[in-house]
Amino acid sequence: MTDPAAGIVVPQASDQDGAAVQRQAGNGGPAAGRAAAAQAVAATAVEAYPRIVAALIRITGDWTLAEDCTQEALARALARWPVDGVPANPAGWLMAVARNRLLDVLRRASVERRKLRDVAVLALTAATEEPVPDEEVVDDRLRLIFTCCHPALSPQARVALTLRTICAVPTADIARAFLVSESTMTRRLTRAKTRIAEAGIPYRVPRGHALTERLPGVLGVLYLLFTQGYDADGEPAFAEEAIRLARLLVRLMPEQPEATALLALFLLQHSRRAARRDADGDLVPLDRQDRSSWDRAAIAEGVRLIARLPEHGPYAWQARIALCHATAASAEQTDWRRIADCYDHLLLLQPTPVVALNRAVAHGCAYGPEVGLSLLAEARSGGRLDGYPLALAVEADLLERQGDRDRAAVLFRAAADRVPGEAERRALLNRARSG
Secondary structure, eight states: OEETTTTEEOOOOOHHHHHHHHHHHTTSHHHHHHHHHHHHHHHHHHHHHHHHHHHHHHHHOOHHHHHHHHHHHHHHHHHHHHHHOOOSSHHHHHHHHHHHHHHHHHHHHTOOHHHHHHHHHHHHHHTTTOOOOHHHHHHHHHHHHHHHTOTTSOHHHHHHHIIIIISOOOHHHHHHHTTSOHHHHHHHHHHHHHHHHHTTOOSSOOOHHHHHHHHHHHHHHHHHHHHHHHSTTSOHHHHHHHHHHHHHHHHHOTTOHHHHHHHHHHHHHHTTGGGSBOTTSOBOOGGGSOGGGSOHHHHHHHHHHHHTOOSOSHHHHHHHHHHHHHHOSSGGGOOHHHHHHHHHHHHHHOOOHHHHHHHHHHHHHHHOHHHHHHHHHHHTGGGTTTTOHHHHHHHHHHHHHHTOHHHHHHHHHHHHHHOSOHHHHHHHHHHHHHO
16 A cells, blocks of 8 residues: 555555564454564564664765664554554564655655666665665675774763764663763764764775774674673663674675674673672672573573684683583582683783782682782783772782671772762672672
């Protein structure tokens, strides 16, 4: 059917499609039918949104127009699917509507004939609901990921743009995660898109040596995205989105071992999500968590992924550290010597103060608090960790295990005064009291 107001060619739903919505709705009537259709739209959008946006960006080079047309397609689905039924190919339906909306906008804008002809051909092809060739989908989504994560953008802009464009996270939710207003985040996203256009950032996946150089930046954005959701006061949905994107990257680039390692790391860390807080919402230290509530399927998948990894790469070593924790039957059976060895290798690849700090923890658990305190002093050399609250917490933990509980309590309280998150602050104060 044709919507005379928008000029969009909407594929006609079959009687069978309409019956499908009624079956989902049961006997709940129109309200239940709308709810079932809304669920179908949401489920389809998770996979289809980045595909459609990526395809339209490739066609037009206009980021905002691509997003607007995709959003209008989703709105049209919410209006039509409760009435006409969920199409047999929901993603194809959305692609057809978005492309036809794009065609309508370009007609009204009187674009030059060649581009109009190209877009018209794509729109007519999509209207048949034939699936887009998988090779094209793969290329489009990879192009989109690498464009969002271009080094010309700031790290925060890369994460925000990835959340908005690839994950379809509402701008308001992204703003809350970054502790800014929605209007501020909207301006940041607009500036990032403008930067892409003005700098002539190519919409493509780099090849050869350029790919090797750019891939760590893409993985770094996913790592930051996961951390944004995994942190004590973070948004948990962001961790789920990071896992989904890491899966996509591994599927699209299976020959890249660090992409596989990153996915394994995410799965092993996220496997503990159900045990990280108690009934009051307070953080539970790793050694006191109920391991029976850990996600065994996620751990098993992480084990399988790590088994095929070479022993190089920072994410590979981090994944092996997470593996030691995830596969230990109890806190007492954790292989701290293996963890300490992994941190030795990781420090060679990433000689940062934070890695050195974690290495001090691992060696302190493997070989005694005196060794840990010695390595902590090395990590702090040159004032590199001055004012860092977790460095105070690590020193407090090592001193407590050495027997100096009074000094440890003072340091735990000092660390609590400096951490930004409320959950971490309560956890550190609890350590100070329990000592």
